[in-house]
Amino acid sequence: MTTPFLVAEKLERRVGDTQILAxxxxxxNKGxxxxxxxxSGSGKSSLLRAIAGLDPLTGGRVLVEGRTPVPGDGTVGMVFQQFNLWPHLTAGENVALALRLVRKMTRVEATExxxxxxDRVGLLKLADRRPAQLSGGQQQRVAIARTxxxxxxxxxFDEPTASLDPELTTEVLDVIRGLAETGMTMLVVSHEMGFVASVSTRAVFLDHGRVLVEGPAKAVFRDAEEPRLRRFLATYLQRVAWAPDPEPAPAPDPGPLTTFALLQQPGAAEAVPPPAGPEGSTMSLLGLPAASPAAPSGFSLLDPVPDPNQKDPKRGA
Amino acid sequence: MDWAFIEEALPPLLRGAVATVWVSLAAIALGFAAGALIAAASTAGSRGLRGAAALYISFFRGVPLLVQLLLAYYALPFAGIDIPAIIAAVGTLGLCCAAYMAEILRGGLATVPPGAVEAARLLGLTRAQTFLRIRLPIAARTMRPAIVGEAIMIMKASSLISLVGIMELTRTSQALASSTFMPLQSYALCGAIYLVINFVLMAIGWDRKRA
Known part of the structure; x- marks a missing residue:
């Protein structure tokens, strides 16, 4: 594996006067x-669509295993924000159709x-339901099975959970996490920062059609120095406004100044670190115990993300 | 209207009705297939194809069907094309139907979510497979009432081909009217048979979910 699995070179896409990918x-690499x-509008989805070959490029090229992928050649699968299931077919038929038409399997083989x-996405029992009879999370899992x-x-994955409520999001993220563990090579566009941080080996921050920051997920999320990225992560964390108000507590050593430390309420950060996380981790900001006391400062976002809705210890299973 | 008349009139009228049904079904099938091609042309990238489709649709929707039938009846032999009147009649009816079907299909296909087509493309379905297995069935849900309406129109419009000598339901009832001297009864019976045929079509088009 001397050459990377996927290479995107100088991808450019321009529509009229708008530079979408610059x-x-x-x-x-594989895996x-x-x-x-x-x-929004930074080009994340456009980048995925360009890699899939769905949108024409105005410059640059995409190589997967040394070849330019053509939509439908079986190299690249895509999971969409809107699921894009076929409403006239049952869940089982949605998965089986391409197996029959493209892979030329018999009806019996394809159905099996x-x-x-x-079954792999936990929906065997619902194989005979149509998309309209499934929840959003179930539909997205069918779409993953189809892919x-x-x-x-x-x-x-193009914002696979963006149209799902938090509970449904979890079931989809669990499936994606499971896939990551099998060594599948994946590109994930998501606003679920905690999920991205925990599942990714590498993170890429895009803005205005350019790669602004790229590196190991830890570095991008923890040690971000790029101002635009810091602002982006800060805005995201402000959304988690349901975090309990930090209780006054003796201020320990604030530790190295991390993005997440910075991201806490201005002024509060240095004076009042949140209660649970010894060093002001995001987990504490989320109102949860820090995942591991040994976690380095501000690093907890990178640990397997406990779902806020389900705190029981079985979740890892 | 007495039973004796009905007993005498019904057998020939039913034979005529069978002809009407066959002619209309053939025209509707031709209209649907040709309409799909025209709908494809009218949404094609090529300007020439789009222009040809627009021309076709405006001619067949703009000229009365009866005039189209007479043109086919007189112009084709004049141009040296010698085909049986029944073929010319069914062909004209079908080509006219195609113009309306093309518009119905174009509208229906436009309602198919683009994502459903993108998913099919990425999974490797060919364009033809995508059209037949994905776009058409999804569009069919919205198009069904309009298509059934068009089928009913064609079933009734097929009465016009009696004027170019095809022995279908209307022509049969005309013959019956003059041979029995009972025009009112003949045409009443004829109308009732059309009504029954179209009730069947309406039943096919009935969407239980919407009722």
Whole structure:
């Protein structure tokens, strides 16, 4: 594996006067999970669509295993924000259709494989339901099963949970996390920062169609120095406003100045560190105990993310 | 209207009705297939194709069907094309139907979410497969009432081909009217049979979920 699995060179896409991708270089090794973050309109989704070959490029090229992928050649699978299931087919048929038409499986083979795939995302019992009879999270899991059934070598997730409520988000993220553990190469666009931080081996911050920051997920989330990225992460953390008000407590050593330390309420950070996390970790900001007392300062966002809705210790199973 | 008349009139009228049904179904099938091609042309990238489709649709929707039938009846032999009247009649009816079907299909296909098509493309379905297995069935849900309406229109419009000598339901009832001297009864029975045929079509188009 001397050449990276995926190489994107100077990707450019311009529509009219709008520069959507402004020269993006990205290379991904096999088995890597790359998280793409950035504000709306920064080009995250456009980058995925360009890699999938759905949108034409006005410059640069994409190589997967040394070849330019053509939509439908089976190299790249994609999971969309809106699921994009076929409403006239049942869950099972959604998964089986391409197996029959593209992989030329018999109806029996395709149905069997579709059932196995649905089982993998925990939906075997709902194989005969149509999309309209499924919850959003279930629909997205069917969409993942449909993508997996074709055995792509790269899966692109385009904001897979953006139209789901927090509970449904969890069931989808769990499936994606499971996939990451199997060594699948994936690009994940998501606003679920905690998830991106924990599942990615590498994170890329995009803004205005450029890569602004790129590096190991830890570095991008913890030691961000780039001002735009800091502002972005700060805005995100402000959303988590339901975090309990920090109680006054003796101020320990604030530790190295990390982004997350900075991200806490201005003024409060140095004087009043949140109660649970010894060093003002995000977990404490989320109102949860820091995942591990040994976690380095501000690093807890990178630990497996405890779901705020389910605090029982079985969650890792 | 007495039973004796009905007993005498019904057998020929039903034979005529069978002809009407066959002619109309053939025209509707032709109209749907040709309409799909025209709908594809009218949404194509090529300006020439789009222009040709627009021309086709405006001609067949703009010229009365009866005039189209007479043109086909007189112009085709004049141009040296010698085909049986029944073929010319069904063809004209079908080509006219195609213009309306094309508009229905174009509207229906526009309601298919682009994401459903993108998913099909990424999974490797060909354009034809995507059209037949994804776009058409999804569009069919919204198009069904309009298509059934068009089928009913064609079933009734097929009465016009009686004027170019095809022995279908209307023509049969005309013959019956003059041979029995009972025009009122003949045409009443004829109308009732059209009504029954179209009730069947309406039943096919009935959407239980919407009722």
């Amino acid at each position: 020269g993006i270089d990205l290379s991904v 890597e999970v790359v998280g793409l973050i950035g504000p 494989r579709a059932r196995a795939m649905l 997996l059934a074709m055995e792509p070598r790269l899966i692109l």
